[in-house]
Amino acid sequence: MEIVDALNEATPEHLRDAASYAEALAEHKEREARLKEEADDANVEECPDSLPDDVPAKATITIKEINDNRYYYWQWRDGDTVRSKYKGPVNPDD
Template identity: 35%
Template sequence: MTADERPTVPTELDRPGREALAELAAREPATIRAVSAYLTDLAAWRERADGETSTESTPSDSETYPDGVPSHASISVTEIAGTEYYYYQWREDDEIRSETVRR
């Protein structure tokens, strides 16, 4: 990118995100850099916070699905009151099925 080329706005942003970027584009470079640093820190914090409460995973070789749960079920690991649970969820025809098992 040369000095004359303006960066392109990411296409995955929704309307409020695009409007926020348009507002920031009019700010001083120092302000934009400060916002960038904040957003990087915010993204890292969100990733850590999301990882502490629930994580999407697939079972390892040593883990198996409970009886009645298909191997294509998604798995979330959730901690409730200090106890971890596997939360299995899958679709059967037009219905969403789920099962929770203590880890």
């Protein structure tokens, strides 16, 4: 492997720099993956079995925040257009 050969020829100082960089890069990539997963979990839920007649089966439920209030919307792609239909408030008691 080219990386192994380069590391074998590196000075101890360069090896420490490479190790620090690799550790920081790994943490960055783990954080990005975790944030993406959390965003996916927070913003999109699986569609229940009972869809309104004008909402296709491929639709997902998305949470949108408008004026500090959170609402559920059905959302789906129709060609190049993303369509949405209001479902209801996230917290109906608020």
